Amino acid sequence: MAYARRGLRAPKAAEREQAATMALLLLGLALAGCWGNPSDEPPVHLQQNMDFQERGEAQERNDFFADHRVMRPPVPETVAVGHLKEDDHMWRGRLPNGALADALPAGLELGPALLDRGQKRYDIYCQPCHGEMGYGDGPATRRGGGFAVKPANFHQDKFRPVPLGYFYDVATNGKGSMKGYKSQIPVEDRWAIAAWVRTLQVASNAEPSDVPEQAAAAMADQRPRRIQ
Amino acid sequence: MPAIFPRWTNNIPIAIGVLAPLVGAGLVFAVAYWFSPRYTDVGYRPEQPVPYSHKLHAGDMGIDCRYCHNTVERSAHAAIPPTATCMNCHEQVKTESLRLRKVRESYQTGEPIEWVRVHQLPDYAYFNHSAHLAAGVGCASCHGRVDKMVVVEMVQPLSMGWCLDCHRNPEPNLRPLDQVTNMNWDPAAEDYDPKRDPARTRQVNPPLHCSGCHR
Structure with missing residues (x-):
């Protein structure tokens, strides 16, 4: 026995057990005290240093108000200065005669910048349901049992003749089972999205001859972009 | 006359000489390790009232961060x-x-x-999400791979030293301005030089003076 050679006696079973328990406890302590251990206890700050002050921050709870909201909802039937939204074309997508407008409102200019913005905003807010190309087949429709009412496919014939203001109006106020996005997307971006939807429609019906010569040459050089 | 101190007390100075540095070093280590926000804050993973999974929504379905946190590009606060x-x-x-x-x-x-707030800066620190997005700092740089988190947890200490690490040398954490919310964009795999990016109209110049964040 190795113990006997060194002039030691072999440990008893109880002692071994004791040693194992102690080792486990120490290991447990060491692991519990490591950086980055997950915990649902709020962080303990030993030196508070005015970390938390008596003031309201966005979306915080505050018991000063009866509804406990720091952020006060606007008083009903009031309009904040500068938020009257007088421009019917810009805010409601409608002409003076009440019909939906088929052009961008004054102040927004159709161009690559607006369409680029429209595409990027569409990909954030519309693509989850309507799909990247607008066929109504976004990822949200394919999960959790799918949608009872399918999102609109912009390439259906009934959507081809509708005015630009229609897409703006639906993005703003919703339609059927789709909710409005006026609180989620600023007004200029809703117009940019409407312009992008129209672009998708035009693109799906385009002929190779519609592509300008310069762009066609550039397209021939470019390999198809891989979708990540 | 008998000795006042017994003989064994001769060992006390040696014992102090040996133990005091050990205890001192232990204390220094304990404060540096266990008082650090890397210990106190990183890994904070509160249980939320609704078991919302970022992994499902942002990861598997690929919904952009801004679909829900839509104020992040325009305001200091990234809204819940x-x-x-x-x-x-x-x-x-x-x-x-x-x-x-x-x-x-x-x-x-x-x-x-x-909802239970996960990332909370001290009230005396000013932080603006929109400025960081405009500079091309990715969500993942501070919040980690949220698209892989079933329950969101803190992965960075959000301490002053950690902020300054990046303010002194922001380039490793900058990415193309249109890839800010892309969780799969890997700075190690991409050869990106913000100084040569034509989409950037001005170079980032993060404040290093006190009142940049303590205003």
Whole structure:
């Protein structure tokens, strides 16, 4: 026995057990005290240093108000200065005669910048349901049992003749089972999205001859972009 | 006359000489390690009132961060979405789910869901999300791979020293301006030089003076 050679006696079973328990406890302590251990206890700050002050921050709870909201909802039937939204074309997508407008409102200019913005905003807010190309087949429709009412496919014939203001109006106020996005997307971006939807429609019906010569040459050089 | 101190007390100075540095070093280590925000804050993973999974929504489905946190590009505060945002889809999908009971109740009553805040800076530190997004700092740089988190947790200490590490040398954490919310964009795999990016109209110049953040 190795113990006997060194002039030691072999440990008893109880002692071994004791040693194992102690080792486990120490290991447990060491692991519990490591950086980055997950915990649902709020962080303990030993030196508070005015970390938390008596003031309201966005979306915080505050018991000063009866509804406990720091952020006060606007008083009903009031309009904040500068938020009257007088421009019917810009805010409601409608002409003076009440019909939906088929052009961008004054102040927004159709161009690559607006369409680029429209595409990027569409990909954030519309693509989850309507799909990247607008066929109504976004990822949200394919999960959790799918949608009872399918999102609109912009390439259906009934959507081809509708005015630009229609897409703006639906993005703003919703339609059927789709909710409005006026609180989620600023007004200029809703117009940019409407312009992008129209672009998708035009693109799906385009002929190779519609592509300008310069762009066609550039397209021939470019390999198809891989979708990540 | 008998000795006042017994003989063994001769060992006390040696013992102090040996033990004091050990205890001192132990204390220094303990404060540096266990008082650090890397210990006190990193790994904070509170249980939320609704078991919302970022892995499912942002990861598997690929919904952009800004679909819900829509104020992040325009304001200092990246808003927790109102219940109405959840209901954009959940009035259609999983309408009977028990896990979504509190969401439906909140939508009907107008009472907000009281989500537990995970990332909280001290009140004396000014932080602006929109400025960081405009500079091309990715969400993942500070919040980690949220698209892989079933329960969101803190992965960075959000301490002053950690902020300054990046303010002194921001380039490793900069990415193309249109890849800010892309969780898969890997700075190690991309050869990106912000100084040569034509989309950047001006170079980033993060403040290093005190009043940059303590205003």
